[in-house]
Amino acid sequence: QVQLVESGGGVVQPGRSLRLSCVGSGFSFSNYGMHWVRQAPGKGLEWVAMIWSDGSNKYYADSVRGRFTISRDNSKNTLYLQMNSLRDEDTAIYYCAKGTYFFDYCGQGTLVTVSS
């Protein structure tokens, strides 16, 4: 069955960096686009970024463009999110999600807390 397992979350000070990872299994990882979606505490879902199956195209929400970078290593079935210049408002659960257009499966998420 499809599994997506995120890691790399934690507590980080404002202005610092963090890299999230997501390992996929149970499907042909290299054939699918992948997304990051986040959810601030008690808030709704916010789409963050998307990368095509071959990594050739990437898209970002305005709120993270220029600070976050999505990437992937298909040889390791792994999706990444490099987060730089973190802000308080980046505090959220970050989910990786499988799908080229809509996403049909999410991992359980990893919590990122930006706090001094």
Add this chain to the structure above:
Amino acid sequence: EAVMTQSPAILSVSPGERATLSCRASQSVSSNLAWYQQKPGQAPRLLIYAASTRAAGIPARFSASGSGTEFTLTVSSLQSEDFAVYYCHQYNSWPRTFGQGTKVEIK
């Protein structure tokens, strides 16, 4: 950016009753609209894609319709496991956007 607006914010329904949720887009998203269900402490689960197609394993009591800017999700007879927050999501244009969610609670 396509702004998605859901109504109502909270819907109080008795078990066994019908629930109707609405989602409006600020610009046409064609039929590129999905619905997700989220329960507390869980990841979102895909219910509907292409505006009206049920995802694998989703019960027939969930149905959806619409195109362009107006969409509806209907749960024909609410079961205890259906009380949750529901989000619409457009994948027609960048950036992808979600509605703010409708919480379906027990009346």
